[in-house]
Amino acid sequence: MRASARTLQFLVAATFVSISIATDTIDLTTSITGNQTLVSARGVFRLGFFTPPGSSDGRTYIGIWYASIPVQTVVWVANRQDPVVRSPGVLKLSTDGRLVILDGQNTTVWSSAAPTRDMTSRATARLLDSGNLVVSHDGSGSPESAAWQSFDYPTDTQLPGMKIGVDRRSGIDRNITSWSSPSDPSPGPYTFKLLPTGLPEFFLFRGAAKIYASGPWNGVGLTGVPDHLKNWDYTFTVVSNPDETYCAYYIAASSPLLSRFVVDGAAGLLQRYVWGGDGEWNSFWYHPTDPCDSYAKCGAFGFGHCDTAQTPECRCLPGFQPRSPQQWSFRDGSAGCVRRTNLSCGDGDGFWPVNNMKLPETTGATVHADMTLDECRQACLANCSCRAYAAANISGGVSRGCAIWAVDLLDMRQYPVVVQDVYIRLAQSEVDAMIKVQSGKRRRPMVIAVAATISGVLLLGAIGFFYFWRNRARGKKGQRQAPGSRNNVLPFRKHTDLSPSADQRFNENKMSGEDDLDLPLFDLAVILASTDSFAAESKLGEGGFGPVYLGRLEDGQEVAVKRLSTKSSQGVEEFKNEVKLIAKLQHKNLVRLLGCCIDGDERLLVYEFMPNNSLDTFIFDAEKRKLLEWNKRFEIILGIARGLLYLHEDSRFKIIHRDMKASNVLLDRNMAPKISDFGIARMFGGDETTAYTLKVIGTYGYMSPEYAMEGVFSIKSDIYSFGVMVLEIVSGKKIRGFYHADLGLNLCGYAWMLWKEGRSSELLDEAMGSSSDHGQVRRCIQVALMCVDIQPRNRPVMSTVVMMLASENATLPEPNEPGVNAGRNTSDTGSSRTQSEFTVTATDTR
Ligand SMILES: *[C@@H]1O[C@H](CO)[C@@H](O)[C@H](O)[C@H]1NC(C)=O
Ligand SMILES: *[C@@H]1O[C@H](CO)[C@@H](O)[C@H](O)[C@H]1NC(C)=O
Ligand SMILES: *[C@@H]1O[C@H](CO)[C@@H](O)[C@H](O)[C@H]1NC(C)=O
Ligand SMILES: *[C@@H]1O[C@H](CO)[C@@H](O)[C@H](O)[C@H]1NC(C)=O
Numbered sequence: 001m002r003a004s005a006r007t008l009q010f011l012v013a014a015t016f017v018s019i020s021i022a023t024d025t026i027d028l029t030t031s032i033t034g035n036q037t038l039v040s041a042r043g044v045f046r047l048g049f050f051t052p053p054g055s056s057d058g059r060t061y062i063g064i065w066y067a068s069i070p071v072q073t074v075v076w077v078a079n080r081q082d083p084v085v086r087s088p089g090v091l092k093l094s095t096d097g098r099l100v101i102l103d104g105q106n107t108t109v110w111s112s113a114a115p116t117r118d119m120t121s122r123a124t125a126r127l128l129d130s131g132n133l134v135v136s137h138d139g140s141g142s143p144e145s146a147a148w149q150s151f152d153y154p155t156d157t158q159l160p161g162m163k164i165g166v167d168r169r170s171g172i173d174r175n176i177t178s179w180s181s182p183s184d185p186s187p188g189p190y191t192f193k194l195l196p197t198g199l200p201e202f203f204l205f206r207g208a209a210k211i212y213a214s215g216p217w218n219g220v221g222l223t224g225v226p227d228h229l230k231n232w233d234y235t236f237t238v239v240s241n242p243d244e245t246y247c248a249y250y251i252a253a254s255s256p257l258l259s260r261f262v263v264d265g266a267a268g269l270l271q272r273y274v275w276g277g278d279g280e281w282n283s284f285w286y287h288p289t290d291p292c293d294s295y296a297k298c299g300a301f302g303f304g305h306c307d308t309a310q311t312p313e314c315r316c317l318p319g320f321q322p323r324s325p326q327q328w329s330f331r332d333g334s335a336g337c338v339r340r341t342n343l344s345c346g347d348g349d350g351f352w353p354v355n356n357m358k359l360p361e362t363t364g365a366t367v368h369a370d371m372t373l374d375e376c377r378q379a380c381l382a383n384c385s386c387r388a389y390a391a392a393n394i395s396g397g398v399s400r401g402c403a404i405w406a407v408d409l410l411d412m413r414q415y416p417v418v419v420q421d422v423y424i425r426l427a428q429s430e431v432d433a434m435i436k437v438q439s440g441k442r443r444r445p446m447v448i449a450v451a452a453t454i455s456g457v458l459l460l461g462a463i464g465f466f467y468f469w470r471n472r473a474r475g476k477k478g479q480r481q482a483p484g485s486r487n488n489v490l491p492f493r494k495h496t497d498l499s500p501s502a503d504q505r506f507n508e509n510k511m512s513g514e515d516d517l518d519l520p521l522f523d524l525a526v527i528l529a530s531t532d533s534f535a536a537e538s539k540l541g542e543g544g545f546g547p548v549y550l551g552r553l554e555d556g557q558e559v560a561v562k563r564l565s566t567k568s569s570q571g572v573e574e575f576k577n578e579v580k581l582i583a584k585l586q587h588k589n590l591v592r593l594l595g596c597c598i599d600g601d602e603r604l605l606v607y608e609f610m611p612n613n614s615l616d617t618f619i620f621d622a623e624k625r626k627l628l629e630w631n632k633r634f635e636i637i638l639g640i641a642r643g644l645l646y647l648h649e650d651s652r653f654k655i656i657h658r659d660m661k662a663s664n665v666l667l668d669r670n671m672a673p674k675i676s677d678f679g680i681a682r683m684f685g686g687d688e689t690t691a692y693t694l695k696v697i698g699t700y701g702y703m704s705p706e707y708a709m710e711g712v713f714s715i716k717s718d719i720y721s722f723g724v725m726v727l728e729i730v731s732g733k734k735i736r737g738f739y740h741a742d743l744g745l746n747l748c749g750y751a752w753m754l755w756k757e758g759r760s761s762e763l764l765d766e767a768m769g770s771s772s773d774h775g776q777v778r779r780c781i782q783v784a785l786m787c788v789d790i791q792p793r794n795r796p797v798m799s800t801v802v803m804m805l806a807s808e809n810a811t812l813p814e815p816n817e818p819g820v821n822a823g824r825n826t827s828d829t830g831s832s833r834t835q836s837e838f839t840v841t842a843t844d845t846r
């Protein structure tokens with residue numbers, strides 16, 4: 001959890017005792033005062049006076065916080081600018097239908113906006129389980145009877161069901177604004193809100209300056225939020241119609257999930273928090289996430305490039321060049337880009353589509369809901385100030401309406417996946433030049449084959465090609481889809497005006513001059529030939545997601561082919577997108593994905609082959625373990641840590657492995673470790689960024705307690721597994737095989753006992769002899785013990801782990817006694833009660 005967020009919460013101090021008046025309602029005759037509170041019907045939220053942590057002058061506020069968790073987390077404040085200074089405060093409902101806060105001297109310090117309905121004598125104010133405080137004009141509580149509600153006046157938190165945006169009928173414009181400081185709920189500098197012009201788009205402001213934009217909503221997703229949270233019980237949506245425009249998210253009523261979306265003033269971030277089973281708020285989702293999220297970082301007609309394994313940088317749209325090459329070379333892209341060739345402002349102009357970008361800001365664009373793309377193109381050509389156009393709504397794979405930019409294109413960034421086509425206006429000579437460049441470069445045969453196949457289908461509808469560079473035939477939707485759409489495969493976009501030859505030209509990646517991102521697709525026939533039709537002899541082993549075979553390609557290259565069990569509910573395009581994303585994760589401690597094959601139900605992944613097999617075949621083997629001296633083992637531990645660090649923190653996608661174990665670490669020719677199977681959970685439709693999962697994927701023994709018991713996973717679950725693995729590497733003992741019967745301890749408990757008694761070098765694998773660096777050994781054990789802490793929050797993150805492992809002389813924190821599994825025999829399979837209480841979909845078969 002981010003420290004800044006922690007400051008907004010505080011443990012209920014022993015003195016902080018609330019007396020609930022056992023109701024969720026006040027009416028015209030009742031009030032709450034002092035330490036009385038209202039509690040919603042099912043006990044989810046509590047309303048009452050509170051004092052912010054760290055404020056010593058006795059100011060109190062009316063607030064709403066969660067009733068069921070020990071960390072007082074205030075989600076709404078009524079009088080954020082008007083504290084009660086003279087206690088005790090009183091909250092009551094006045095006869096004119098306003099909520100009123102009086103101080104100890106009966107002075108009104110705050111009152112709510114005027115009700116939108118006439119009051120009756122039965123009027124009430126009720127605190128709902130959603131966290132909404134609703135004034136009902138007749139006390140009936142029906143939605144129509146609402147005369148005022150706290151959801152219309154958010155503070156810094158968007159709760160499920162709360163709308164951010166404008167209601168044009170009532171004139172209410174809802175934003176969320178950070179607290180000034182953890183001890184002062186008055187409005188701080190950061191605000192997240194809708195800007196009313198153009199396509200629906202939400203902006204994070206610091207004061208008057210935009211610092212982050214969500215990207216325009218295109219009917220499918222916010223194009224600047226590639227990782228919309230999606231979970232089995234979580235949906236996000238943007239609604240835009242003449243009455244209102246807003247974003248909201250919803251949690252299934254049956255879900256126990258507590259979720260909040262906050263403008264964090266200390267960090268200057270938008271954050272989504274989920275209450276974890278570990279007793280704290282976890283945040284896996286926040287924006288701005290990386291430098292390319294900074295608003296308009298690369299200036300006009302520039303776009304940000306922040307991909308894996310590369311330094312963030314600014315680039316220019318095709319046909320443009322840096323305005324100030326000198327600044328550009330110093331990595332300052334803010335001056336943006338200028339045209340290489342001026343527009344002719346007549347027939348001499350054309351368009352070039354880019355489609356793997358966040359859409360440019362549309363607040364200055366004109367949206368035409370009724371125009372077709374053709375009409376839009378004509379309109380753009382006819383107006384000399386028009387710079388670009390794009391479809392306004394691509395929901396369902398169909399283009400509706402359009403946006404026309406007669407302003408500079410700002411705030412674009414590149415994604416590894418297709419978002420939607422934006423047609424950039426360029427001088428025709430530039431377009432021609434680019435077409436020439438494209439057709440000059442030969443693409444890899446594999447990619448052409450795919451494109452041609454898909455185009456072939458689309459060609460059926462190709463009536464003509466009025467302008468043949470319109471769309472790409474790769475009719476896949478973006479990876480950053482709206483939540484809720486993950487499992488619906490969108491229909492292919494229609495490309496009635498496209499020729500296959502044109503298609504081959506439009507690979508944006510070529511266009512922007514970088515490596516072809518297309519992943520080789522292998523023919524099933526090629527794979528069958530290389531593996532002898534999955535012959536038993538070529539089987540290398542069985543992993544969590546299916547068997548692995550050794551294949552020998554025609555050119556003699558050896559590859560490992562993973563045959564995924566076909567349980568995935570994903571469509572082909574989605575699967576391909578996932579594979580491409582995984583293929584982009586490249587690090588020397590990760591196994592390289594070479595390609596994939598999709599044929600009917602078959603889903604195959606082709607990896608580089610690791611001749612030395614997996615780590616467990618060494619450290620748990622009576623003979624081979626002797627080959628691994630301490631130095632080598634230490635290097636392996638460091639290598640795994642670096643690979644995991646890359647997955648967790650350095651790659652753009654923040655992959656949680658979910659099944660870290662010795663058999664998933666492969667060794668190359670030089671015995672350098674490479675993590676395998678990363679990201680596969682993702683391909684099976686699991687969302688890597690969310691905190692809960694229906695199916696627990698993993699291997700017992702390596703699973704962190706909170707993951708195994710409650711299905712809560714996070715990077716901290718991987719850290720736990722890493723800790724277990726380090727103990728295995730040091731000791732040469734299997735977590736699933738080791739049980740010290742006399743002491744009643746498993747490997748973690750045993751390691752801790754030795755640690756406490758200062759005998760930790762006894763844990764060392766006796767096969768290693770005495771040449772080991774005992775300082776290093778102790779440090780590894782110490783770090784491992786921190787990693788297997790029962791409390792996720794006490795486990796270090798990977799960057800800390802790497803630092804601690806590498807720092808020779810630093811004094812490291814003392815580990816705690818490892819939790820839950822200490823003392824329980826984990827080696828007997830099936831007999832333990834906890835084991836049968838959850839599904840292990842991927843188990844260790846070794
Ligand atoms: C609640 O407030 C009343 C009046 O101020 C006080 O007498 C009482 O002790 C308080 N109760 C608790 C539990 O603090
Ligand atoms: C506040 O008003 C209430 C009811 O009108 C009255 O009983 C009480 O004495 C008043 N208190 C002060 C300090 O004026
Ligand atoms: C946010 O909304 C409040 C009303 O709830 C308004 O007073 C305030 O000006 C808005 N802030 C910004 C930055 O628009
Ligand atoms: C986009 O189009 C879909 C399908 O017609 C429609 O339901 C949706 O409301 C549209 N979205 C916006 C923001 O216009």
Ligand SMILES: *[C@@H]1O[C@H](CO)[C@@H](O)[C@H](O)[C@H]1NC(C)=O
Pocket residue numbers: 342
């Ligand atoms: C392009 O236009 C700009 C301003 O409109 C002008 O300063 C510049 O000289 C033009 N360049 C060429 C090559 O015509």
Ligand SMILES: *[C@@H]1O[C@H](CO)[C@@H](O)[C@H](O)[C@H]1NC(C)=O
Pocket residue numbers: 366382383384385386406
């Ligand atoms: C061109 O577009 C701009 C911006 O939308 C508009 O102000 C201007 O009137 C348009 N010019 C013509 C000739 O339509």
